[in-house]
Amino acid sequence: MELSDDVLCLFSGVLDQRNGSYVIEVPERELTLGTLESDTAYGVAVISQETISVRKTDTTKSTQQHEDPEPPVAEGEHRTVDISDIGDQGDGIARVERGYVVIVPDTELNERVEIEITDVTQTVAFGEVIEREEYYQ
Structure with a gap:
């Protein structure tokens, strides 16, 4: 299926x-x-x-x-994501395929950033900002 x-x-x-x-x-x-x-x-x-x-x-x-489906991201992968929420620790939260969560420090709500995935677990991944996109691009 x-x-x-x-x-x-x-x-x-x-x-x-x-x-x-x-x-x-x-x-x-x-x-x-x-x-x-x-x-x-x-x-x-x-x-x-x-x-x-x-x-x-x-x-x-x-x-x-x-x-246990494989996470939809891999370490070293570059992605453009939208920060849809801010976590309890102040880090940005983006969601990709199947609602999989990517935590991105040093971001703001509704910001669009290009990230590099640095760490992947079964339930969550972590990424670092490579580039910030202009607001109305």
Whole structure:
């Protein structure tokens, strides 16, 4: 199954019945990592667990791709990003494919910068500013 780069997060959940409605809980980590925001509307796709289970048993590589997709950036890569948020420590936060977070120190909200990726983990990357773009370019 191919996933669009527009997918912000991917997790498994159980459909529960509560007070005449059905609910799927979003893991807290999706909000903590900044992938999603509360009180915001999102489109949701529901995939049968059977489909996921069949795909997981196809190959070991397939299982790894579904559970832990590779980060969409690599160390040394240059990217132009928009700083969409400022973190608790004052560093800029940019989001790239699948909502993956890149932390960029010494940036301001809504700034567009060219960065070099300096460190990559499964959930977040860090970058350094190479060049700042003019505001209305």
